[in-house]
Amino acid sequence: MSSILASIKAALTGATAANGDRADAGPGAGHGTGPDATPRDAAVDGSASGHGAGGTPLIVSAGGAGRRHSPSSVEELELELLLEALFQCHGYDFRGYDRAVVTRKVQALRAQLGLATLSALQSRILHDDESYNALLRALYVNPALMFDNALEVSMLRLSLGAGLHGVALPRVWLADCAGAQQAWTLAILLDQEQLAPRTEIHATVASDAMLAEARQASLPMARLSELQANYVRSGGIGKLIDYFDVSADGLHAVLKPHLNSRITWAQYNLVTDASFNEFQMILGQRALPDFGPALRKRVLQLFDDSLAPFGTLALDRPLDDHDPLARHYKPLLAHQSWYKRIA
Template sequence: MSKHESSEGELEKIEITLLLEGIYRRYGYDFRNYSYASIRRRIWHRINLEGLANVSFLQERVMHDSDTFLRLLGDLVIPVTEMFRDPDMFQAFRKEVVPLLRNLPYIRIWHAGCSTGEEVHSMAIMLHEEGLLDKTRIYATDINENALQRAKDGIIPINNMKLYTKNYQASGGAQSFSDYYASDHGIVMLKPYLRNNIVFARHNLVTDQSFNEFHVIMCRNVMIYFNAQLRDQVHRLFYESLAKQGFLIVGGKESISFTPVAERYETWNDQQRIFRKIR
């Protein structure tokens, strides 16, 4: 790398730092400790779509035009999810965690970073089949209000139905997946009773605090975008939010290893990244 290229790279880091600081102060969204490579890629995606020359031009527009910010926010918080994603995890949850939840008089579950709600609704279906949905309150939170609204609406993209049905069957589904939705004029909507015990709310893992005590916290494939400092911060939040003997479930590429709370959990199912709070 030439001296000029090195200098350009440092300048770009400064620009991105200033952009993220500006977003935090102006709009309250904190991306300052997200993975640099990931955030840089998404910022440049928006720069190219806006027809701009560099990060500083994007910063100027974002600071003065909320519509531009919302478009950038859509790039920074990309909802990537599906119903019964990673069916083996749901199957393990059904076999290894549900039997312990049965002993509780009331169950509280937090889906942190729920995106458009597919995994939340998957959990509701599974708990319904296990006879636990009526005594469960599921809290589904995300930073992205547009994604939350889609989750509340309970509408499933019709072109995803084949995949979702396959995932449901592989997860150990006890009925027909078609029992849980209605189709009308090309729109597929989940049955309303599945959402009766779900609370959808905006929550920022970076800046917001714990708001309840939970028996299960599920946060899958969210922290892969965080740097080590932010991951540690969020893990402390989850630990403080879990009831004694509560379960934490993270994504397949995530772990609690090397976090400040690692020794306070036992590995319940390493392959499916299910951990139990022991102290």
């Protein structure tokens, strides 16, 4: 961490010195760096000052090659500072997430809030709780609709029937749960497999605000026809509303108590927290696509530490054959990224 901050400080110092009279110079202006930048303490192109021909400042990459300033490098620097601020002030670490995914989500929120720069967004999230929670939601897994992925539901039906019936008190972990509707989908499928009375669903989310939203969520009746269509498309029989109690005004519905009581919601950070239980099934396929390589490796190890023998692990893509963890698993079906633990 100190090396990243030192790199940023060095880059900003060099940029300010080189651009002191420029109209657009100032804190954070000039020549930014990306995450691979190093302090400008070595000669570049024969210059001990860190300048190229004609006095044009150069950014030194980790590979030792200089590159001239481009507007995108300022945005890269702003993004680094934003993620660092989120981590240092609030404890949520998105620095290991896929940078292209993070950039897209953060820029969308910046535009939605009507802010000109990511620096303005950083200032907002440091001083305004509503904006901070909006950023967390933007960076988190996209919310799911009930039965919105027919292939996922089919794999769940197969896995629940084959993997949980022989277990006395099975536990299923929805890691970085994509909202209440993902948990409701699982609860309904467990009920259809006669597993609901003895299966515990552990649904974890990143923040307390998301936790409160999930616990208080209800089904808008205005979307019932859309969700019923999802349900039928994924192989459901009968009426989805039979699993819910409708409010007196007919506008909302909540999952029936005997199903809702099987869901335990908790705040949990996949990036920093350790294994907290042993599970017969771990569903992490919705969270993993956003992770960069190092973080993905860390989370896969966490899942491996948390999965019981012969348990089921749902991923977003197949395990790399060269990954040491791959020898612990075999695919449930060919060309699918759902696995049974064998070692």
